[in-house]
Structures are given as structure tokens and as C-alpha cells.
Amino acid sequence: MKTPEEILESRGYAMADAPSPAGIYTPVVVHNRVAYLSGSVPATPEGLAFVGSVPSEVTIDQATAAAEICAANLLRVLAPDVGPLSTIERVLKLTGSVNSDPRFTDPHLVVNGASHLLIDVLGEAGRHARSAVGMATLPLGVPVEVEMIVALH
Secondary structure (H helix, E strand, C coil): CCCHHHHHHHCCCCHHHCCCCCCCCCCEEEECCEEEEEEECCEECCEECCCCCECCCCCHHHHHHHHHHHHHHHHHHHHHHHCCHHHEEEEEEEEEEEEECCCCCCHHHHHHHHHHHHHHHHHHHHCCEEEEEEECCCHHHCCEEEEEEEEEC
């Protein structure tokens, strides 16, 4: 059986490629075996994977792929603070913000990209409560930003 890290790597998300903070904040705060993760954008080693609002500048499929990158980034920034990803007992809450055109009513479809990745990598521990909301804009013009809260063993 593959470890969560091996699953991430097999999907093209190298653990060593965790993004660094782009501001004055802590990416992970652990308190009483609960990890609170700051919002993550679809950053890759080459730069931002996508920029623009959904669906006029970024398609729903592209934004869904961006949400997956965000979730992978969250797992990668968590590991240095908690050790192996098997330390995650359960993803408690996922919040996805989508840079939406005014009449776009499907941010939940975009955030599915993050949800699917978490379940694929963590199995049942990746199932979570979730919010998916549309926003007028997001940092750096990205189409999606995802944050999460996890319980740790």
C-alpha cells in the first residue's frame, strides 16, 4: 500500500516543492493536535499555475485543477510541521474561495478538485466538511484559494 507521500509524488506533486509563505503569516499552526493551515494558492515551482476569474478567464476545468494544486500544497506545507502525512487523523474542514464572475454559481464544482485530491491521497481520513464560496477577487489574481483544518493522531 502506498503512503500519502508516494501518492502525491505519483500525481506529480513532489514533497520537496512545498511553497514558501508569500507574506507575514505562518502556513501551519498546530494547537492541541489540530493543525490550522493558511490559505494556499495554485503555486508551482514555475510560478502560478493559473490567474484570472472563473469562468471568463479561467475555465471551470482549469480552476478545478488549480484547486487540486492548492490541496497538494497544503499537504506539502503541513508535513514539515507534523511529520509523515499518516499523522493526519482526519481533515476536519476545507474552505475554498473562488475568484468568480458575478453570475458564476458553481464554486462548489471548482473546490471539488481539492476534495478529490484529499480523498485520493488520505482515503477516508480525507473526507471533510466544506465551504465553497465565490469572491470578487483573490490574492495575486488566482482563481482559487484553499485552506483547511486537520486533526492529528
